[in-house]
Amino acid sequence: MSREQFLQMVRTYIEADPEAAPHVAGYVQAGLNAALTQAYERAADMECALAALAAKRYKGADALVLDKLRKWEGKTALRWDWLTTPNTK
Numbered sequence: 001m002s003r004e005q006f007l008q009m010v011r012t013y014i015e016a017d018p019e020a021a022p023h024v025a026g027y028v029q030a031g032l033n034a035a036l037t038q039a040y041e042r043a044a045d046m047e048c049a050l051a052a053l054a055a056k057r058y059k060g061a062d063a064l065v066l067d068k069l070r071k072w073e074g075k076t077a078l079r080w081d082w083l084t085t086p087n088t089k
Helices: 003-016 018-054 061-071
Strands: none
Touching (some): 003 018
16 A cells, blocks of 8 residues: 555545544554654664774674674665675675
8 A cells, every 4th residue: 555545545534533533643653652762772773883893892893783783684774784694705
C-alpha cells in the first residue's frame, strides 16, 4: 500500500467514525516515540563505535565497532556493509 493510499484510507475511516481520531493520534504518537527511541539508540551505538575507533588501545575495539555497525546495517545514512562483511577474496 502506498503512503497516499494509506492516508486516504485513514481519512475515509475518520470521516465515517470521527470518534476514532484520538486513537489514531495516539498510535501516531506511539510510532513517533518508537522512531525517536531507535534514533537515540542508533546515535549512542555510533558514538560508542567512534569512541572505540578513537581509542585503539582498547582490546576488542574492532569487534565492538563491527558489532555496533552490524546492528544498524541498512538503517543508517551511510552504508557500512563493506566494513562488516568478511572479505571473500
